[in-house]
Amino acid sequence: MALSNNVIGGINFIAMLLSIPIIGSGIWLSTEPDNSCVKILQWPVIILGILILVVALAGFVGGFWRVPWLLIFYLIAMLILIILLACLVVFIYMVTLRGSGHHVPSRNYLEYHLDDFSGWLRRRVQSPFKWDRIRNCLSSKTLCAELNQNYRMAQDFFNARISPLQSGCCKPPTECGYTFVNPTYWISPINTAADKDCLQWSNEQTQLCYSCNSCKAGLLANIKKEWIRADIILLVTLLALISVYLVGCCAFRNAKTEDLFTRYKHDNNYT
Known part of the structure; x- marks a missing residue:
């Protein structure tokens, strides 16, 4: 015993x-x-x-x-x-x-669409009340500021393997046709009707694309x-x-x- x-x-x-x-x-x-x-x-x-x-x-x-x-x-x-x-x-x-990333022309990083992810995960970020809290938290991080320190030239940035969160929140969607100034500053969009996120983009460093669906999708890709x-x-x-x-x-x-x-x-x- x-x-x-x-x-x-x-x-x-x-x-x-x-x-x-x-x-x-x-x-x-x-x-x-x-x-x-x-x-x-x-x-x-x-x-x-x-x-x-x-x-x-x-x-x-x-x-x-x-x-x-x-x-x-x-x-x-x-x-x-x-x-x-x-x-x-x-x-x-x-x-x-x-939920997976999509290749875009002349870019090494992937971009993400919110509809690709499971409904349960989408509901965690789609509520305006929930997203306001999450957005404020994300914007207080240094994820986007790090891109400006690491990539000075457009081609270096386009060839970079940035995280899904950075891809979705720190830059506008590629299909909008914005011109690169630095990783978090873009001007002169060609097609603002391509995606509603095109109109959400702001060069204000506390705003960027944190209100975009691409940011929510990038967040879910990171979480996944x-x-x-x-x-x-x-x-x-x-x-x-x-x-x-x-x-x-x-x-x-x-x-x-x-x-x-x-x-x-x-x-x-x-x-």
Whole structure:
């Protein structure tokens, strides 16, 4: 029985360690400029990671100090958390399945259209109230100012691999036909009717294209890229947690079997 309990405690220590990449993924998302402005995924991930840590700690204590009710709590609670984590992994995959960049003539960077992304993601940015808050947050970042420091000549900028957020928010859409002065200053549009974003563009450095649909699309493209990376980490951690949980269930069952056998042997010796 003592050996089985030690095994259960050791398994739950591994489960505690597996909570670290989950919490770390949430913290990483919160440090990214786009996710820190939108604030959708990071807190659910962080909270789920903390709950897994707490439940694994309960199982660890229950295993080493032989507290049966803590082990039962661990088995039930961890199963629920594993199901929740699996649902989160599938959900992230589904909402990031759509949405990709489009090549434009004579440009190395991609441009993005809002309609390409999933309806759930679009609804996170289409509300004027939500977007006003997000836009104010984005405009306070240095994403666009960095372009002016890195690219002086038009051709250098056209050949650059800028981020989706910079492509959507820091410059006008290419089809508008604006003339390059610097990455965040453009003049003399040829076709302002090509896209309604053409009329939204402003050379005011606090405005730029932050009111454009292309900015919303670029934000979602950035979010998609980061969420996919986080989802891969969560998927690997989920598979490891399932393995640890199954081993823990087997160890718990063996411990109960040993306990019953010990009691049976003790009762026979007593009689």
